[in-house]
Amino acid sequence: DGGITQSPKYLFRKEGQNVTLSCEQNLNHDAMYWYRQDPGQGLRLIYYSQIVNDFQKGDIAEGYSVSREKKESFPLTVTSAQKNPTAFYLCASSIHWTGDLAKNIQYFGAGTRLSVL
Amino acid sequence: SQQGEEDPQALSIQEGENATMNCSYKTSINNLQWYRQNSGRGLVHLILIRSNEREKHSGRLRVTLDTSKKSSSLLITASRAADTASYFCATDAQAGTALIFGKGTTLSVSS
Numbered sequence: 001d002g003g004i005t006q007s008p009k010y011l012f013r014k015e016g017q018n019v020t021l022s023c024e025q026n027l028n029h030d031a032m033y034w035y036r037q038d039p040g041q042g043l044r045l046i047y048y049s050q051i052v053n054d055f056q057k058g059d060i061a062e063g064y065s066v067s068r069e070k071k072e073s074f075p076l077t078v079t080s081a082q083k084n085p086t087a088f089y090l091c092a093s094s095i096h097w098t099g100d101l102a103k104n105i106q107y108f109g110a111g112t113r114l115s116v117l
Numbered sequence: 118s119q120q121g122e123e124d125p126q127a128l129s130i131q132e133g134e135n136a137t138m139n140c141s142y143k144t145s146i147n148n149l150q151w152y153r154q155n156s157g158r159g160l161v162h163l164i165l166i167r168s169n170e171r172e173k174h175s176g177r178l179r180v181t182l183d184t185s186k187k188s189s190s191l192l193i194t195a196s197r198a199a200d201t202a203s204y205f206c207a208t209d210a211q212a213g214t215a216l217i218f219g220k221g222t223t224l225s226v227s228s
Contacts, residue, residue: 004159006159033215035218040220041220042121042205042218042219042220042221043160043205043218044218045215045217048215058215088157090159090160092159092160104148104150104165104209104216105150105162105165106152106160106162106216107162108159108160108161109159110158110159111157111158111159113157
């Protein structure tokens with residue numbers, strides 16, 4: 001099956017703990033994204049990566065970190081500096097970061113729901 | 118920064134009725150997309166309309182775009198209970214930039 005896999009589905013964080021959310025894609029997409037969704041809200045961009053070994057901050061990057069060592073993988077770490085981490089986290093990918101509009105369609109994983117203990 | 122604002126925030130209709138939701142945005146766009154999200158799941162792309170297009174159809178979906186009013190509408194005809202979901206518009210201000218999503222319209226279709 002081709003697609004984006006996020007794990008775990010549910011995650012609990014203790015005070016002062018860093019946690020890592022996994023995102024893997026087998027679509028051979030160049031660009032990957034992390035979004036945060038709060039109840040009744042839209043998606044807010046945390047980080048995005050256009051190619052391997054490169055990533056950019058989005059609108060709400062504070063308290064988060066990412067890496068892009070492989071094309072297939074874009075893990076997100078929620079650090080202890082993120083004081084309000086409870087949210088639904090969505091990972092997405094798109095074919096290529098170019099001016100071709102059709103290639104800006106994003107494909108999403110099923111999400112990880114993070115809660116604080 | 119959220120660019121799109123969907124209206125209404127929530128919509129309840131009966132099966133067989135049409136559902137119309139609107140999206141307004143603030144700055145010039147390259148294209149506008151509509152996505153659907155079932156409760157607790159990821160988003161699924163529905164349709165993309167380019168800035169030089171005015172209307173687009175896909176099955177029971179009809180999207181219009183009015184760049185002079187900076188607005189778009191999504192019409193779902195002959196709604197089914199399975200259409201119950203949240204619908205989001207997303208725009209990119211420049212080619213190759215990240216999408217900016219609105220807050221969504223929650224559609225409830227009862228049988």
